[in-house]
Each structure stands twice: as C-alpha cells, then as structure tokens.
Amino acid sequence: MLKQIANLFGISNEASIKKLQPLIESINSKELSLKTIPTEQLAAKSNDLKSKISEGLSLNDYEVISDAFALVREAAKRTLNQRHFDVQLMGGIVLHQGKIAEMKTGEGKTLVSTLAAYLNAIQGEGVHIVTVNDYLAKRDAQWMGAIYQTLGLSVGILQHDSSSIYIGDNGKDNSNHLETTTRKDAYNCDITYGTNNEFGFDYLRDNMLTDQNQKVQRPLKYAIIDEVDNILIDEARTPLIISGPASDSSKDY
Template structure:
C-alpha cells in the first residue's frame, strides 16, 4: 500500500507542490516585466502586507499575526515567481520546482533536509524575500562569518533587483550589500539585460550565461553599523550574533 500511495512525506510533498501550481502562471507573466518593474512589484507586495496590519509598522498581536500569515501565503506564489525570475536574470539560475517546495517548507517554519549541492542557499532566498516584505526582518542563520558574507553577496543580486535591503552581521563588524559598480548595474537594469540569454529563455537550463551581465550584477560588502544591518529587510549572520547561543 505504501508503494501505491507513498509515504507520509511523499504525500505532504505532493500537497505542497499543489500550493505552488500558480507559480508557473505568474512566472510567465513576469517574463514580460522590465528590470525596473521588479522593485515596483515588491512595493505592491509590501503595500498588501501593510494593509493586512492596518497600515501599522508595529509588531503584530496574535490576531494580526494570523492575518499576516494568511496574506503571506496568498502572496507566496507571486513572490516566489518574481524571485525566481530575478534569480534567472541576475545569476542565470532558475530555482527548480523541488527548490520552490523547499522554500515553502522553510516559510512554514518546518525543516527541509537538503544534501550538499542541492541548492540550499538559493532555496533560502525565496522565503527570505517573502518574509522580508513584512519589514520586521528575515534572518538567515549560518555556521560562521565567512558563509554569512559569502551567501549574502552570492544572493545579493536577486535581492537588489527586487528592491530588498540586505545586511550581514559578523563578529565586531557589519555590512550592507550594495552593487559593486552601481553605474554598471544601473545600465544593465535600464537596458533590461539578463544573465540568462534571451535566445534560451524557454529552456530549463541555458548552455551558457552572459558573463558580462553577470559581472554587471555583482555585489559587494559595504561596512555599516550593526543597527543598520539589523534594520535591513533580510539579514545574514551566525547563531551567536543573533543571540541564539
């Protein structure tokens, strides 16, 4: 019987996959957006979140938190589709469907077991973006300062195109993620350039990436105060820096 209906884990994955069905439809629509439109879409999501909280920027009470959870789940297919398209354009990486499931599992506060090389860093960017829309801060906890810096810079182009601030908290020093060459990045945005070449836009994975555009979307660390890093929509750090030890 287990071979026919699958394990409990298999059934749960199928259920979650069903919640993600609308992502493909939104993704097709977002393919037509200009690079400049991504930030505007993010702002529209943020407005929906604020309206759920009656325009308040304060931490929600229990009833408001439930409304916020429900609204984020409604926004999720659109937000995941937008982040997926942003990753495709800035990194030449399009999260696979199974990675979307991993992102949804994390958003739900559950554990997603992933092996080395299965894309944990990219997966985490999806729920980080979604929860960063609240303005209350979405934190990525990793094992050391180097990984916090590396992963924030690696995923930084996605967040920057989406209009999301990213902070990094290391021991005795903090950073914000910024474009390495702002003028070059702005030019790539204005010209609607993409790391994923247009001639391969309908492929699951392109045989090549536009390395010039990849370089244009490169990010860097800019030293800032700890408070500024904490105030970012998304912040990367270690457990002891976030006070979990």
C-alpha cells in the same frame, strides 16, 4: 515530477507534497507573464505585494506566496542565471511554514532560502539568516544579495569584528559589493546574515543595556537556520556567556 520529489523528501511525506502541488502550479503559471516585465519594474511589483500585506493580507495566503515566490524566481534568473526548480519551491514553502527542509550538498539550499526570506521580509519586520561561520554569512549575502536588491530589499551582514550592507554594483571600485556600516543599521536591513554566535551575543548585550536606544536588534520575527542540527543541537551544548562590570567595588571583598 511528483514521484521524483517524493523520492527526495521521503515516501512518508508524499501526502504533504501532494497538498503543495496546486501552489507550485500557481507559481509556475506566473512565470511567462513576469518574463516580459523589464528588470527595473520587478521592484515595483515587489512594492505592490508589500502594499497588499500592509492592507491586511496574510503571508500564508496562497496568492501572496505564489506572487512572492514567482518574483524571487524571476529575479534569480536575471541576476544569477539560476532558476528555482519545483522541488526548491517546495523547500521554500516548508521553510516558510517553520519546518525543517533537508537537502543534500549541491541541491541549492542557499537559493531555496531566498524564497522564504523574501516572503517574510516584505512585512518590514526583519529576517535573520543564521549560518555556521562568518565566511558563509558573507558569501551567501554577497551571492544572493542581487536577488533581494532587484526586488527592493536591503541586506545586512554581521561579522565578528565588523558589519556591512550589500550595495551591489554601484559603479564604485568595490569588488565585494559591501559597504561598512553600524551594527544597528545592519540589523535594520530587511534581511540580515550572520552566525548564531553573533546574533546570540548581540541579544545578550542588548539585554544588559539600560538605554533602550542603544539596542542594535529589532524585535525578533523570523529566522532561517542553516545546518540546523549543528546549530540547535551540537552548538547548543556550548552556552553563550557574557559578563559586565560588577556593581560593587572589589575592595569590599
């Protein structure tokens, strides 16, 4: 298994991969015990982990990462019938460390992102998942929303002309599992999906306000960027420009 992972990430990263192996083994060791827990109790386990964080445990603590990733894997198995492989667990650790994880199309990067997103969201300070277009933001939130909901987290979705929250299967006639909400409520969710333009323009609009209570974004904490080369290199060449009303009357010019 280690050799296969090394081939995927590159030989130059083999030493880094070896350092992660004990953590992967710790995550795997929890799988059997979680398997016997009823689904409705996974949220309680998640709350226990939140309590440990609020009491001072670091998100970088091996036991915290191990517990968090094991919970996400179990929730994914039960809600999506998908199980994170060891290489995907490593990808999640790399994302949590603020590094770039390169994965080919079809290798499950959307599923990988749930690991680091959940781990950083349990602090209660918000996580942004940045996509390249509205379609992917909505699709990924609807697709992965059941994982987060099972673990007691809320999910917001930003679109160009609307915002919503993931409500799952609440018994209502709502095939897309979404409910329209305010922009601020979408940002107040534990995890918020949106495009780089939506996050960027909301940031600019917030900084043009004179009333702090009208701001929609919380203080920025942690983000996962999909297609990072496209967003931080290609798209970065196109500036986000926003204008406001002039303070002086045009008749003076």
